[in-house]
Amino acid sequence: MRIGFGFDVHELVDKRNLIIGGVDIPHEKGLLGHSDADVLIHAIMDSILGAMALGDIGYHFPDTDQQYKDISSLILLEKVKDTMDSNGFKIGNIDATVAAQSPKLAPFILEMRKNISRVLECSLGDINIKATTTEKLGFVGRKEGISSYSVCMLKAVNS
Numbered sequence: 001m002r003i004g005f006g007f008d009v010h011e012l013v014d015k016r017n018l019i020i021g022g023v024d025i026p027h028e029k030g031l032l033g034h035s036d037a038d039v040l041i042h043a044i045m046d047s048i049l050g051a052m053a054l055g056d057i058g059y060h061f062p063d064t065d066q067q068y069k070d071i072s073s074l075i076l077l078e079k080v081k082d083t084m085d086s087n088g089f090k091i092g093n094i095d096a097t098v099a100a101q102s103p104k105l106a107p108f109i110l111e112m113r114k115n116i117s118r119v120l121e122c123s124l125g126d127i128n129i130k131a132t133t134t135e136k137l138g139f140v141g142r143k144e145g146i147s148s149y150s151v152c153m154l155k156a157v158n159s
């Protein structure tokens, strides 16, 4: 078994869609990034890469590369899944938290879990997503950005 941790932050700005966990969430602002800035999927990918000691998403998908401009982070997650497969690992479980003062994310959590378990080819019960405000404190509390944290366990395929 291998453990990994991931963390990511993106700024909330006008004129961008708010994509979290592959779900397009109705909101007056969205997250800024080179990709679709899906802060949850980014933290999850970093936790998976971390568990394999394979660096981070900035190394694998550089923000200087135009092929990643506005790309869906679910496509990047598919690439991380391919890397897991070729290194002989599968998901044990993932537990992630999104810190957002608004909007309310609870209505979208099941769809996020379905998106992630579909791409990672694991069961819904292997993926847990939580949401929290930061009680109006800090940059998240001021609604300047959204952050995400993820831990994952990977299992060797032939263990």
Ligand SMILES: Nc1ccn([C@@H]2O[C@H](COP(=O)(O)O)[C@@H](O)[C@H]2O)c(=O)n1
Residues within 6 Å of the ligand: 099, 100, 101, 102, 103, 104, 105, 106, 107, 131, 132, 133, 134, 135
């Ligand atoms: N963006 C968010 C933040 C929180 N939730 C849900 O509300 C619960 C209470 O949040 P606190 O920050 O006051 O602990 C939390 O456990 C989530 O279920 C949410 O849906 N969206």
Ligand SMILES: C[C@@]1(CO)OP(=O)(O)OP(=O)(O)OC[C@H]1O
Residues within 6 Å of the ligand: 008, 032, 033, 034, 035, 036, 037, 038, 042, 057, 058, 059, 061, 062, 063, 064, 068, 069
């Ligand atoms: C995902 C990548 C892909 O180009 O772009 P961003 O959406 O800017 O995300 P970030 O978490 O800042 O870093 C990784 C990037 O390389």
